[in-house]
Amino acid sequence: MSEITRVLIEALPYIQKFKSKTIVIKYGGNAMIDKRLKSSFARDIVLMKSVGMNPIVVHGGGPQIGEMLDKIGKKSEFIHGMRVTDAETMAVVESALGDVVNKEIVELIQQHGGCAKGLVGKDSGLVSATKLNIGDDIDLGYVGEVDGVDTSVIDALEVGVIPVIAPIGVGKNGASYNINADLVAGAIAQALNAEKLILLTNTQGLLDAEGRLLTGLDANTVDKLIINGTIYGGMLPKIGCALTAVKHGVKAAHIIDGRVSHAVLLEVFTDDGVGTLITSNE
Numbered sequence: 001m002s003e004i005t006r007v008l009i010e011a012l013p014y015i016q017k018f019k020s021k022t023i024v025i026k027y028g029g030n031a032m033i034d035k036r037l038k039s040s041f042a043r044d045i046v047l048m049k050s051v052g053m054n055p056i057v058v059h060g061g062g063p064q065i066g067e068m069l070d071k072i073g074k075k076s077e078f079i080h081g082m083r084v085t086d087a088e089t090m091a092v093v094e095s096a097l098g099d100v101v102n103k104e105i106v107e108l109i110q111q112h113g114g115c116a117k118g119l120v121g122k123d124s125g126l127v128s129a130t131k132l133n134i135g136d137d138i139d140l141g142y143v144g145e146v147d148g149v150d151t152s153v154i155d156a157l158e159v160g161v162i163p164v165i166a167p168i169g170v171g172k173n174g175a176s177y178n179i180n181a182d183l184v185a186g187a188i189a190q191a192l193n194a195e196k197l198i199l200l201t202n203t204q205g206l207l208d209a210e211g212r213l214l215t216g217l218d219a220n221t222v223d224k225l226i227i228n229g230t231i232y233g234g235m236l237p238k239i240g241c242a243l244t245a246v247k248h249g250v251k252a253a254h255i256i257d258g259r260v261s262h263a264v265l266l267e268v269f270t271d272d273g274v275g276t277l278i279t280s281n282e
Helices: 003-017 035-050 062-071 087-111 181-191 219-227 235-247 263-269
Strands: 022-027 054-059 116-120 127-131 144-149 162-166 168-170 176-178 196-201 216-218 252-257 275-279
Touching (some): 022 181, 035 162, 062 087, 087 162, 127 176, 144 168, 181 235, 196 235, 252 263
Parallel strands (some): 022 196, 054 162, 127 168, 196 252
C-alpha cells in the first residue's frame, strides 16, 4: 500500500465523523512566525473547510505587538505573564492584531484557495469583555476577560467563509480590551458547542514527570496532575482553558505542537496525532 493511500484511508473515518462540526483553532507561537509553518497552517484550514468541517481561527500576536511597540520606543511591561496595556499600548494592540496579523492570516488562507473573513472581537459585540482584576495593588490597564460571546456575528457569515478572529473585546463603556487568545478561543468554542478546541503551542503537549508526552487524558486526570505538580508554570493557563472548555460542552480539547508542519491535520485526521487530547469525564 502506498503512503498516500494509507494516509487517505486513515483520514477517512475522521473526515466522516467531523463533517459539519465546528472546530475552533487558536493560532499562535512559532506557527505564526515561520514561513513554512504559516503556509502549512493555512493549507490545513482550507482542507478542513473543503471536506465539510467548520474551522474558526482565533489568533494571537504577541511578537508582532512587541515589534510595533519597539518601533515607537515604548517598553513592554509584563506582570504574571500578561502585558500591561495602557491606552497607548492598547492602540498598538488593535493595530497589530486587527490591521496586520488578522489581514495576513486572511490573505494566507485565500492564497491557498479558501474564503476567509477577518473579524475583530469587539466588532458588533462578538466578544464582550470586562476589565481583568488580579489584585488590589495591580492594574493591568486595558487587559480584559471574556464576559460573553454573540454567536450571531459568526452565524451571519456566508456559507463557506472561514472566520479569522482577533482577540480584542469590548466593554460596556465601549472601551477595547486586550484578551488572551486562548481564553477567547475557549469562550467561542463553548458558545458554539464546538466539537473541538485546538490550541497550538511551542511544546509537544502535556508531559509527565519523566518528560514523556501524555497523549490522552480526561478532565479528572488533568485535575490530579495539576494538584501533584506535574502540570505547572506557563502551561497552567492553557490547561485551564482546555479544562473549562470540555467541562462546558466542548467535546474535546487538544494542546498540540505548532512547530510541526501540518500539525492541525495530523491531530485531527490521524490515529496518533501530535499532542495531548483532553476530554470530559463522561
